[in-house]
Amino acid sequence: MSSAPLKNIIIAGATGSVGAPILSALLAEPSFNVTVLTRASSSAKFPSGVPVKQVSDAFTVSELTEAFKGQDAVVAALSTTPVTKDDLAFRIIDAAVAAGVKRLIPSEFGTNNLDPRARSLVPVYDLKGKMLEYLIKRAKESNGALTWTSISCGSWLDWGLDPAKSGNFLYVDVKHRKATIWDSGLSRFAVTTSTGTGLAVAKVLLNPELTANKQVFLSDFVTNSREIVASLERQMGEKFTVEEKESGTVIRELRSKFDAGDFNATYPLLALSFVADVDVGYDFEKEQEVWNGKLGLPKQTLDEVVKGAIELANST
Structure with a gap:
């Protein structure tokens, strides 16, 4: 396994919810040469001077291999x-191996996708788990030529409280002072901001030996739905309209729809x-080694993230 620095970085999905802050963090690091990978039909615009490699919408292995040549990560x-x-x-993954890429950060960014609790509840976690297992296998087969780092960051609460980006993903509507509490509302989950996640990716690539072939768990703090609503009410000086719901039937219906192809x-x-009151291992601070300190990430608090969401709601 090479200890050489990772300088040439190519990112796929650079305009998405997590991709955009990752791209910003990579571009802010002067030691990186950053390239964006996009499909030929995309109309996305990127900062001036950023090289863009285009592939067809089919994203074939041969096209991807060619795009990845000369890239360290x-x-x-x-x-x-x-x-x-x-x-x-x-x-x-196959293209990264074929192109001689040194490090691959897969599209994880959520829970521990190797955890059977998460994989049994949410099909996408199981599919991502299979992807990570495949990546680990291919990296081993490369005899150290390819390394990997997976990043699990829990929930992006800043994104989840921004309706324009997430559609009130966590069932909290800041602007209209409404929230849905599922079950007890006490299910605890790790939170990392989207900006913090982007910075973590840059830090991982700046520390290739430390982060090689590791699952990196991030957590600015751990919270639950009731704590989020309480922080909003305290800072806004208003009570929210709260609807209480049970999740069991809804989860079963959603699983049936997904299994039917929806x-x-x-x-x-x-x-x-x-x-909801389900255990998928989201309390990283209780169950995992959290890497925020190792990576030198700035500290965030629940009240700080909520304050940003309130300012956003008041400006729109």
Whole structure:
């Protein structure tokens, strides 16, 4: 396994919810040469001077291999759709091996996708788990030529409280002072901001030996639905209208829809995996080694993130 620095970085999915902050963090690091991978039909615009490599919408292994040549690291910041409906994540792995890439950060960014609790509840976690298992296998077969780092960051609460980006993913509507509490509302989950996740990716690539072949767990803090609503009410000086719901029947219905091929059930299932009384191992501070300190990430608090959400709601 080479200890040489990772300088040439290519990112796929650079305009997405997690991809955009990752791209910003990579561009802010002067030691990186950053390239964006995009499909030929994309109309996305990127900062001036950033090289862009285009491939067809088919994203074939041969095209990806050619795009990855000369790159030290590939960052996959793909949405859940290619993971649930396509094998693009696997083709990226094969292309990274074929191109001689040194480090691959797969499109994980959520829970521990190797945890059977998460995989049994949310199908996309099981599919991502299979992807990570495949990546680990291919890396071993490369005899150290390819290394990997998976990043599990829990919930992006800043994203989840921004309706324009997430559609009130966590069932909290800041602007209209409304929230849905599922079950007890006490299910605890790790939170990392989207900006913090982007910075963590840059830090991982700046520390290749430390992070090689590791699952990196991030957590600015751990919280639950009731704590989020309480922070909002305290800072806004207003009570929220709270609706209490039970998740059991809803989760079973969503699983049935997904199993029948309705991929629109994916995001509601993901949301409920955070806020319902289900155990998918989201309390990283209790169950995992948290890497925030090792990576030198700035500290964030629940009240700080909520304050940002309130300011956003008041400005729109």
